[in-house]
Amino acid sequence: MEFDPKIPQYLTSDEKSFASVSAHKRWPVIITGAIDDVHRTVSNVTDEEKRKEGKAIIEKLATLKYELEHNRQLTPLPDDGEPDIESYNKELEQRGNPTWHNVPWLYSECYLYRRIETFFSLSKHWKGYDVFNRQKMSTFKSSRPAVLELARKYKELAEQAATGKGANGKSAEQVEEQEKLLFSEMCEICLWGNATDLSLLTSLTYEDIQKLQGAEARKAAENNIIVNDMSAAFDVLREARKTRKNSERRVDIALDNAGFELFVDLILAGYLLTADLATTIILHPKSIPWFVSDVIPKDFSDLLNVLVNPQPFYTAPDDTGRTYEPLSDREEAEIKFLFDQWSKFHQEGKLIVRPHRFWTTQGSYWRLPHVAPDLFEDLKQSELVLFKGDLNYRKLTNDAAWDPTTPFTTAIGPLGPKSGVRILAFRTCKADTVVGLPPGEDEKLRQTPDGGGDSGARKWAWSGKWAVVSFSDGKA
CATH class of the missing domain: 3.40.50.10880 (Uncharacterised protein PF01937, DUF89, domain 3)
Incomplete structure (x- = not known):
């Protein structure tokens, strides 16, 4: 954050900003769409291990949606081996472990998609899966x-x-x-x-x-x-x-x-x-x-x-x-x-x-x-x-x-x-x-x-x- 300008960023807590609309209305719809997409794919999977993993990913997406809708704290991202995880988590700590409804919009929106990616990148059978491809x-x-x-x-x-x-x-x-x-x-x-x-x-x-x-x-x-x-x-x-x-x-x-x-x-x-x-x-x-x-x-x-x-x-x-x-x-x-x-x-x-x-x-x-x-x-x-x-x-x-x-x-x-x-x-x-x-x-x-x-x-x-x-x- 040391290289950013001093002008304040838009926050999800600002009810006059589209940041608030995004956090409260758009993101839950997007996560629901991701859940539906994985569910559709899982229903056609015959490999039992892959099916089980797919169902576990659906549960993680549902948990993410619950945390968002109930204004829980953003949690550190699990390490999937990519170098950006450390930077995400360090900044999360620097920002004081904020909650979903009171956090800079840009950081939290990037965090949202990066966290969804870890659900797939940490799996055995779903690496590289694009949950948005069908759309x-x-x-x-x-x-x-x-x-x-x-x-x-x-x-x-x-x-x-x-x-x-x-x-x-x-x-x-x-x-x-x-x-x-x-x-x-x-x-x-x-x-x-x-x-x-x-x-x-x-x-x-x-x-x-x-x-x-x-x-x-x-x-x-x-x-x-x-x-x-x-x-x-x-x-x-x-x-x-x-x-x-x-x-x-x-x-x-x-x-x-x-x-x-x-x-x-x-x-x-x-x-x-x-x-x-x-x-x-x-x-x-x-x-x-x-x-x-x-x-x-x-x-x-x-x-x-x-x-x-x-x-x-x-x-x-x-x-x-x-x-x-x-x-x-x-x-x-x-x-x-x-x-x-x-x-x-x-x-x-x-x-x-x-x-x-x-x-x-x-x-x-x-x-x-x-x-x-x-x-x-x-x-x-x-x-x-x-x-x-x-x-x-x-x-x-x-x-x-x-x-x-x-x-x-x-x-x-x-x-x-x-x-x-x-x-x-x-x-x-x-x-x-x-x-x-x-x-x-x-x-x-x-x-x-x-x-x-x-x-x-x-x-x-x-x-x-x-x-x-x-x-x-x-x-x-």
């Missing part, structure tokens, strides 16, 4: 209309880039303006892909998901980007291409959610490579199942297995027995085009997956230079590091109660100016902490419907309706 894949299946829309559009753009048709008859200025607009649209697709965060939207229907995705939904949400630094990021990548055309120009993406959001992240990665705005993309997933829907390495293979043979995945009946229309030959070809291109990029070393245990530690990114200096030095080699989603934003800013007019470059501390790391944070707002707003903007948004009004709660920042895209040039 991830179900939501990706529900994303079919948006997947098909983006696959069609991406194929057209990739073929246009390969033939140079987009530049025909246009001046250099017109080509550059067109490219800037396309970059912005790709970034917006990436931004709003975060709208289906499973840890927040625990009861989405198929129709709900479709409303959150697709071109019309993105167009309607354009005015809801209240901080938008996309053009600064484009200028950086364009300048690097102009001045170092034949050098490596790397872009990193610290990933957020699996399924549809990982799909749109790969769309963005493919676009950056095809447009020569980057020569290498490094993707940073989590090492363990995390915050319900966060990407782990296995999610890549799950996604690619769908893309290489999409018909059975998208037409199979769901859990309710609902059936779906077959994909057309054109739709199948457009999805397989993505698989072929992304596989080729991966084989050529242009698309790299690089997990690191730091991403699932309990602290903010203010600690990165001290806790994971190897990762910090590695990120300095990148032209631009994209941080996706609400949790990454909370960690960048230490989930602290900053004045909302605080500059983003200030709130990210040691990752800000002169850090050597150039950052673009994509975030749909689903938590209280927000920075970089012009004076009066927070007050104005509080007066919008369900914005919080004079209640003292910044409710507008909880819904995912509003977004920020914040840039910091740590190389300047």
Whole structure:
């Protein structure tokens, strides 16, 4: 905690904060979903020893839920052999062994998922089991209309880039303006892909998901980007291409959610490579199942297995027995085009997956230079590091109660100016902490419907309706 800023963090005891809503309402639902998932898996297990272990894991999950709901103390994590356990437990002690309903939100939420992981990592037969995988894949299946829309559009753009048709008859200025607009649209697709965060939207229907995705939904949400630094990021990548055309120009993406959001992240990665705005993309997933829907390495293979043979995945009946229309030959070809291109990029070393245990530690990114200096030095080699989603934003800013007019470059501390790391944070707002707003903007948004009004709660920042895209040039 010694490297964190002095600004207080949000606490689960603050009834005006989304931290309290999370602890009291969201987390019990999430744990119940995990119990149901393991129960479903156990019911199909024939090995008696594995069945017994699975039932024991269900009991541990039930105990965790009881402790949470009855405001018990957080207990030290059992040692599963990973080096982060000592750090978690040391910080728990430093924080005075708090109870669930009066503890910093960021620490306790990370602790929750790390503790769930120990139930599986300490077992014999359940190591590596992702208790959230079933949800991830179900939501990706529900994303079919948006997947098909983006696959069609991406194929057209990739073929246009390969033939140079987009530049025909246009001046250099017109080509550059067109490219800037396309970059912005790709970034917006990436931004709003975060709208289906499973840890927040625990009861989405198929129709709900479709409303959150697709071109019309993105167009309607354009005015809801209240901080938008996309053009600064484009200028950086364009300048690097102009001045170092034949050098490596790397872009990193610290990933957020699996399924549809990982799909749109790969769309963005493919676009950056095809447009020569980057020569290498490094993707940073989590090492363990995390915050319900966060990407782990296995999610890549799950996604690619769908893309290489999409018909059975998208037409199979769901859990309710609902059936779906077959994909057309054109739709199948457009999805397989993505698989072929992304596989080729991966084989050529242009698309790299690089997990690191730091991403699932309990602290903010203010600690990165001290806790994971190897990762910090590695990120300095990148032209631009994209941080996706609400949790990454909370960690960048230490989930602290900053004045909302605080500059983003200030709130990210040691990752800000002169850090050597150039950052673009994509975030749909689903938590209280927000920075970089012009004076009066927070007050104005509080007066919008369900914005919080004079209640003292910044409710507008909880819904995912509003977004920020914040840039910091740590190389300047």
